[in-house]
Amino acid sequence: MAPRSLRVGRDLTAEERRTAVLRAAVECVAVTGYDNLRLRDVARAAGVSTGLLQHYFETRDELVAEAFRQASEDLLQEWSVLLASNPPPWERLDALVSQLALRDGLRTHCMVWVEFATASARIASMREGFRAIYDKWYALVRETVEDGTNAGIFTPVTSVPDVVELLLNHIDGCELNIASDPEGMTGVRMRELTLRLAATLLQYDGYEVADAAGSGPREVARSAP
Structure with a gap:
């Protein structure tokens, strides 16, 4: 380098x-x-x-833990700017997912997340930082789902916490796929699958999926019967 x-x-x-x-x-x-x-x-x-x-x-552990915290805080700051206008719940969820999936350097982000998760599983001193960042991400998604549910925009098929965990587990799986196989999952595909899953879990009956360049609508998906 x-x-x-x-x-x-x-x-x-x-x-x-x-x-x-x-x-x-x-x-x-x-x-x-x-x-x-x-x-x-x-x-x-x-x-x-x-x-x-x-x-x-x-120590190296301290450096890595702080490096991941910095990378995560950079991303959270991007989301904070993105959500400053307080968009409606579905648009907010789309923005959160798109900011992650369509970002420059997505594979680098995914590889760092996987490495930090693996290190945290072995090194107790790193777990608190990993949990803190994950909790912030969880809170952003949960608040969005709760706002949409309270407004009658979403009708979750299960509890809000379960919906959020299913979405985050799906995103984690996509990130692992991107980190391990650069020729497989793409950010565009990750965004599309995540929004389709969200629409199904939240019984949200329509959303526009951007084209491969992320520049315009390609189709309208409907919630699963």
């Missing part, structure tokens, strides 16, 4: 430098995996010394 400079016309603050290091670590995890990650590779990718890296992070 080519080194990147952290100077962009001025000296970065300590917090900006730390954030840039974390984002470089995310890229390294996607390339090498957690088990093969070396601090010197992250330092080279970030354009800093290994000594500076160790000044910020005492």
Whole structure:
């Protein structure tokens, strides 16, 4: 991986430098995996010394946990901006799914999520951070489903918590598929399947599926009989 400079016309603050290091670590995890990650590779990718890296992070586990937190917080911030206008529940759900599935660097995101989940299963100190991020994602989807249900837009076929868990488990499966098989699942297909599943579980009787470029409607799906 080519080194990147952290100077962009001025000296970065300590917090900006730390954030840039974390984002470089995310890229390294996607390339090498957690088990093969070396601090010197992250330092080279970030354009800093290994000594500076160790000044910020005492262990590799701490670096990886913080890198994943940073990547997740970046995504949550994108969602926060996206939802600032408080769109209707279905449009909000579509926006959440589309922002994830149609994002640039989707496979990198998926690979990092899988690596972090695997590491968290083995390393107790990383589980709290993994759970915290997952809970934030769960809360966003649950609030959307509850708002639509309370407004009479959705009629869930089972309890709201069950619907949310089914949707998130489906998304996790798509991300695993994308991470392990770059020629298989695509972001466009992930979005379409997720919205079809949501429409069925919520008995929402119509939604437009974007075309392969994500630029326009292709068909209208109806809830399953």
